[in-house]
Amino acid sequence: MSKLLVEAKAVVIPGEILAEGMDHLPGKGAFREGEKVIASRVGLVYVNGSIINIVPLSGRYIPKKDDTVIGYVRDMTYSSWFINIGYAYDASLSLKDASSSYIERGASLSDFFAVADAILTRITNVTKDNNIDLTMVGPGLRKLKGGKIIEITPAKVPRLVGKQGSMISMIKDMTGCSVFAGQNGRIWIKGKTPEAEKIATDAVFLVEEKAHIRGLTDHMKGFLEEKCKSLKVEKKVSINKETKK
Amino acid sequence: MKYEKRYDGRKFDEMRPMSAEVGIIKNAVGSAKFTIGKTIAVAAVYGPKDLFPKFLQNPKSGVLRCHYNMMAFSGAGDRVRPGTSRRSKEISMVMEKSLLPVLDLQDFPKSVVDVHVELIQTDAGTRCAAICAASLALADAGFEMKDLVCAISAGLVGDKVVLDLDKKEEDFKGGAVDIPLAIIPRTGEVTLLQLDGEISKEDLKRCVDFGIKGCDQILEVQKNALKAKYTEAKK
Numbered sequence: 300m301s302k303l304l305v306e307a308k309a310v311v312i313p314g315e316i317l318a319e320g321m322d323h324l325p326g327k328g329a330f331r332e333g334e335k336v337i338a339s340r341v342g343l344v345y346v347n348g349s350i351i352n353i354v355p356l357s358g359r360y361i362p363k364k365d366d367t368v369i370g371y372v373r374d375m376t377y378s379s380w381f382i383n384i385g386y387a388y389d390a391s392l393s394l395k396d397a398s399s400s401y402i403e404r405g406a407s408l409s410d411f412f413a414v415a416d417a418i419l420t421r422i423t424n425v426t427k428d429n430n431i432d433l434t435m436v437g438p439g440l441r442k443l444k445g446g447k448i449i450e451i452t453p454a455k456v457p458r459l460v461g462k463q464g465s466m467i468s469m470i471k472d473m474t475g476c477s478v479f480a481g482q483n484g485r486i487w488i489k490g491k492t493p494e495a496e497k498i499a500t501d502a503v504f505l506v507e508e509k510a511h512i513r514g515l516t517d518h519m520k521g522f523l524e525e526k527c528k529s530l531k532v533e534k535k536v537s538i539n540k541e542t543k544k
Numbered sequence: 545m546k547y548e549k550r551y552d553g554r555k556f557d558e559m560r561p562m563s564a565e566v567g568i569i570k571n572a573v574g575s576a577k578f579t580i581g582k583t584i585a586v587a588a589v590y591g592p593k594d595l596f597p598k599f600l601q602n603p604k605s606g607v608l609r610c611h612y613n614m615m616a617f618s619g620a621g622d623r624v625r626p627g628t629s630r631r632s633k634e635i636s637m638v639m640e641k642s643l644l645p646v647l648d649l650q651d652f653p654k655s656v657v658d659v660h661v662e663l664i665q666t667d668a669g670t671r672c673a674a675i676c677a678a679s680l681a682l683a684d685a686g687f688e689m690k691d692l693v694c695a696i697s698a699g700l701v702g703d704k705v706v707l708d709l710d711k712k713e714e715d716f717k718g719g720a721v722d723i724p725l726a727i728i729p730r731t732g733e734v735t736l737l738q739l740d741g742e743i744s745k746e747d748l749k750r751c752v753d754f755g756i757k758g759c760d761q762i763l764e765v766q767k768n769a770l771k772a773k774y775t776e777a778k779k
Binding site for chain 2: 310312313314315316328330337339340341355356357358359387388428429454511
């Protein structure tokens, strides 16, 4: 009979024995050694039927298909760009995926994306050999102009976004900033004033720091209400503008 | 020469007090501090990233690169000459060899993972403290690992087998043998064993037994440090 040795959502470390017996299967972040299922990274235990998965709490970004990420243009060739997406290997954005409009043969690529530009892009394919393809064709995918980009642990991004985007839309609404969270942990923030941007930045870092506490949404609401007092006037103006439209 | 009682009053199989902490260097992907007695090691992990020059790349797996360094002011008075030395190169190499058996870098071919370890204060047992800190930092960085690595020195001071020698014991006038050991605690595999001096077969066996026992305590400290990072945040 198989026996689970850890509680669900417990923090485990590499080498920790999760279960004994053959009824449990190692999922992501776990492996089998004889009769035992053992954790191979720091993370939280999630048991799905007989499969034991470890959801990582730390570590660098691992690209996945259909992730929307923020990247920096690092280099270009005659027909593609190399984009740093915060992974060990650069991703490539080919000419045909760079724009929905036609790019003429021999056009200079830096007119579209120059080195060091920040872009919001989507991963279309990841191969076993770490070739990562990107696209700029899709809703919202664009070159990022203005604002600032901060970095948090990629594992904390789902918490920042919240259930159906609840957390991130709260930050957006209360500060009046545009906020976009890339799956690779890069967060783009653009506000009407530097003060609003500062509050949004602090809020993002606070979510990262306290990602594990329960009732974080209420905590964040309190934090933002307190900080946004001085911004209140501007916020109302922005709401009025929207309603006028 | 007889060694009746340890200088600091410890039992022969007793270790110096230990403590550990992870996530102390925010810029790094993973970091850790490991303290044993007066010896303090700080480790930071960067990468995986491109490895140059290109001939060093391994197309099948990532490469682990350790850097061991004692800070200039870390010793007991004498200034440690900064920069790479024969000794630090050797220790960097044995650190790599002792950590690689647990580390899986196959997902990152052609890249490198850098582990920088700085010794802020030293009182013997530095390579062991460095390995303990490095293994914590790698786990904190989220790498796939089969287990943590625990390291401790055992040895012979005068006529006694002792665990966790400090500098005074290493310099014992009646002669001392220092054996740094690194162990994978779950399987009991030894990933590092160096020997400096002359020792009988029986004494060597006892040293290894002492070391394996000591590693259980180290594992406990490492475990608590890694878990504390997330359970503290919970509160």
